[in-house]
Amino acid sequence: MYKSIWNDKNIRFYLIGGGVSRLGDVLSGMAFLFLAYDLTESAVYTTGMAIAETAPYLIFGLVGGVIADWLPRKKLLLFLDCLRIPLVFSVVVFHHFDVISYVYLLIVSFLIQSIGCFFNPAHRAVLPQITSIAERNMVNSLNDTVSRGVTILSPVISIWLLSYGVIYFFLLDALTYVVSVFCLSKVHFTEQKPQFNKSIKHVFLAIAEFFTWLKGQGTLNYLFLLTFMVVFFNTWVWEVGLLLALTDMTSKSKEIYSILQGFFGVTVIVTNLCVPFFVKKLNVIIYLIGAGVWGIGILYYGILYEIGHFFIGAVLVGVGLPISSLVRVYLIQSLVPESKLGRAFSSNAVLLYLANTLSLAIFGLLALVIPIQGLMVGSGLLIVLASLIGLLFLIRTPKKARSFPVNPPE
Structure with missing residues (x-):
């Protein structure tokens, strides 16, 4: 059963792209906390970084769902992933030239998580459009399995990356978004006419x-x-x-x-x-x-x-x-x-x-x-x-x- 579903190109690229992107999210989430503590050596400031990673979902979560319903979801997902690549990579550049600051990290973290508020509901809403009701249960299981697998894999990868330096977390995160863009570009489905209002x-x-x-x-x-x-x-x-x-x-x-x-x-x-x-x-x-x-x-x-x-x-x-x-x-x-x-x-x-x-x-x-x-x-x-x-x-x-x-x- 799983083999036949995996052979479906749309489902395969959807799951791979989502899993790789999720891995990048987990690693960068840890990296922002690690780097914040390295810069400040303060539990208070590190907690502030953690809040910056969760607050956007309470502020923009509902708005993200509206946008996901209004705009063509595939184009929206590709745009958001392309937006996250330079944001994450900028941390690498600033760190390389030794001009990185806690405030800049806080802003980038907040922006990336805010983008996630729009990306996640759109990505979830795509799955019913590429599956039938009969296979949806199994595809949901595979999707959740990939997400859980990432949770298990991420500590192993983080230990390996820490031996080179925290900044490599961000390099890998940027790469995961590139892979996600490629995979999403291979997913094809019919969408309803967008109902976007600018007000x-x-x-x-x-x-x-x-x-x-x-x-x-x-x-x-x-x-x-x-x-x-x-x-x-x-x-x-x-x-x-x-x-x-x-x-x-x-x-x-x-x-x-x-x-x-x-x-x-x-x-x-x-x-x-x-x-x-x-x-x-x-x-x-x-x-x-x-x-x-x-x-x-x-x-x-x-x-x-x-x-x-x-x-x-x-x-x-x-x-x-x-x-x-x-x-x-x-x-x-x-x-x-x-x-x-x-x-x-x-x-x-x-x-x-x-x-x-x-x-x-x-x-x-x-x-x-x-x-x-x-x-x-x-x-x-x-x-x-x-x-x-x-x-x-x-x-x-x-x-x-x-x-x-x-x-x-x-």
């Missing part, structure tokens, strides 16, 4: 129009709400809580945390590749099961709270997370009209970034008064309860369940 007023009207339409979409509203909740309860306990817990348990916390993340990444890849063979129709019920397994994983390593059990919990999270993610993407692709896909994916991204930001901020404060183990157990328990309540609601009230069309029309 800023029309941008906000388009956003308002999308959310007005969204009010009547029970499945998507439920999906977005539950996703926000699950991500909110997961982000801190997974990204920060585990590291802090390991720090209390062992002197090799960073090494074990890296191995744990790699273990998790491998589990996600295997799950992504297996899902299309075992689950033929992705729907809200499958989403709730995935979220439930995700929550059980957090609850498991929260209750047992030992290094060995952290790995078992990571496997459970690595099974539940991709199942929920694949269902969410598939339902957005299936239930949202092509003319609104960009805004749908940008809204989803803004929701995820907002959940991440709030989770880090609120749980960071709660950790001052509540033990890490308590936060893990509470988060996992709430995710599991929300999933169970949702499943019982759909199973016991079939009339209500009809308002959640679990199987999109062919």
Whole structure:
């Protein structure tokens, strides 16, 4: 099955281009932080650089979706990638002549991430245009597998590049955008006539129009709400809580945390590749099961709270997370009209970034008064309860369940 899909030229170049571009994004994200610290030796300024990498998605995320719906997506993607190449390469040039500054790095980082706000929803919205409904589940799995594979590969490449110098991160990043341009130029599909309006007023009207339409979409509203909740309860306990817990348990916390993340990444890849063979129709019920397994994983390593059990919990999270993610993407692709896909994916991204930001901020404060183990157990328990309540609601009230069309029309 995967072989026949890979033989499709459009899908092959789409996946390769997206994967290579994603690798460059991850490496440059680390490089901006490394270089910022090298220049300032300040945790505050380094944190400011991290904020510059996430803030654009909260500011321009929804606008990016509108533009992705208005403009021809292929031309937009090619233009944005071509724009990122000189921006990244300028860091190399400035560094070579020893005129690089923290402020310039901050500006370039902000601009590159802002471009991503427009690139990412457009790129996501292309996939339904080059696939049939029958093969979309499998292509989504491959796409997510490539992204997760990049996450595992990037630490290895970063260690290799650090032996030469941080600036080589940016050289490789510029090269990945060149490869992305080449791959995108090979992807061909038919697009609707663009509906571009130059007025800023029309941008906000388009956003308002999308959310007005969204009010009547029970499945998507439920999906977005539950996703926000699950991500909110997961982000801190997974990204920060585990590291802090390991720090209390062992002197090799960073090494074990890296191995744990790699273990998790491998589990996600295997799950992504297996899902299309075992689950033929992705729907809200499958989403709730995935979220439930995700929550059980957090609850498991929260209750047992030992290094060995952290790995078992990571496997459970690595099974539940991709199942929920694949269902969410598939339902957005299936239930949202092509003319609104960009805004749908940008809204989803803004929701995820907002959940991440709030989770880090609120749980960071709660950790001052509540033990890490308590936060893990509470988060996992709430995710599991929300999933169970949702499943019982759909199973016991079939009339209500009809308002959640679990199987999109062919």
